Amino acid sequence: MQTELLLAEADALLARGRAHNAARLLTPFVGREPENVGGWQRMARARLDLGDPAEALVAAQAAWHLDPYGTESLHWLSAAHSHLGDHAEAIAAAAAACREDPGNPRLHNRLAQAQLAAGLPTDAAEGLRCVVDMAGWDADLMVTYGMALFAIGRPLSAREAVGRALAIDFGHAGARSALHAFAAAMSTAVDAASLALAADDYAESLRIHPGRPPLRRPGAVRSATGYVARMTLSWFLAVLAGAGLLDAAGLLTVPSSLYVALLCAAGTAGCVFALTDQSRSRA
The missing domain is CATH 1.25.40.10 (Tetratricopeptide repeat domain)
Structure with missing residues (x-):
């Protein structure tokens, strides 16, 4: 237990x-x-x-x-x-x-993500083509499918797939990120040749090369920031309490300016922690 x-x-x-x-x-x-x-x-x-x-x-x-x-x-x-x-x-x-x-869409999604990271978008798109018909309710799967479609030069179908993901989960962060990436890639596409080049560039952006430092996920960054803020808040409060006890016991004279500085610092750390905690809850 x-x-x-x-x-x-x-x-x-x-x-x-x-x-x-x-x-x-x-x-x-x-x-x-x-x-x-x-x-x-x-x-x-x-x-x-x-x-x-x-x-x-x-x-x-x-x-x-x-x-x-x-x-x-x-x-x-x-x-x-x-x-x-x-x-x-x-x-x-x-x-x-x-x-x-x-029959598990999460596993097929992982396989497609592995193929995209390896620079094999055609394999990813083809592998998911039948899966999405059976598990079109899975937003993560639809986003990955959309990414694979865009990487092989099918932007309209890619937007449609990501749109289905947003219909399932309107706040899906991966879907919104994919749409932003599609828009950025399409900004340079004016004809068939430039569209093919934009698709190739997008596919390359999904690849992970051996030795390349991995990008940190937003949630991980927020978690680290929140942890530092929480620990900082705890230390400031501990120092503030200790100074107050020593001052009350007559063992140390603490200037009022120090109290104000500690309170301001603790308040700042508390605000940062509250904001990061709220962001994690929304993610």
């Missing part, structure tokens, strides 16, 4: 974009229970959210060795390999997951 509660707490932290907190929670747990597959899977996700694919791969491989046919382990193994530019391994792991559970 305690293990289930801890994993549920990790899931909640990850869902709110607090990957740093989730990693801190999971690190001693997987140390105590190295045979727990779920702990390693969540650790892989947390490390990817923090922009650390090398450590994510270590965690994903630990989960995969414990559960070599588990689709969740294969999913995170594929994702970690993709972020490191190990595309053959990423595609193989995602394809294996799809074979284990062929």
Whole structure:
């Protein structure tokens, strides 16, 4: 029961974009229970959210060795390999997951993402063409399909697919980001030749080359900022309380200007933490 509660707490932290907190929670747990597959899977996700694919791969491989046919382990193994530019391994792991559970759109989405990262948009679009007919209710899948369509030079179909994602989830951040990227790419397209060039440039932007530093997700950045702000707020409040106690006991004379400075600093840190926490809740 305690293990289930801890994993549920990790899931909640990850869902709110607090990957740093989730990693801190999971690190001693997987140390105590190295045979727990779920702990390693969540650790892989947390490390990817923090922009650390090398450590994510270590965690994903630990989960995969414990559960070599588990689709969740294969999913995170594929994702970690993709972020490191190990595309053959990423595609193989995602394809294996799809074979284990062929009706799961999330796994087909991972396979298509691995193919896009490898510079294979035609394979991604073709692979998703039949899947979206069966799982058109999955917004993430529709966004990836739209990205693949744009990368092979079909911008109208790409916008339609992303539009379907927004119809499913109007606030879908990935869909809105994709539309912005489409608009930027199309700004240079004036004829068939320039459209083909824009599609090629877009496809290239989706590729992950070995050794290229991975882009941090917005949620991970917000999580790190919020964590620093929270810790700063805690320190300022502790100093403020300590100064007040020493002043009250007559052991130290604290000038009023110092109280004002500490209160202002604590208030600023509190505002930053509140804003980042609100942003995570909306994400």
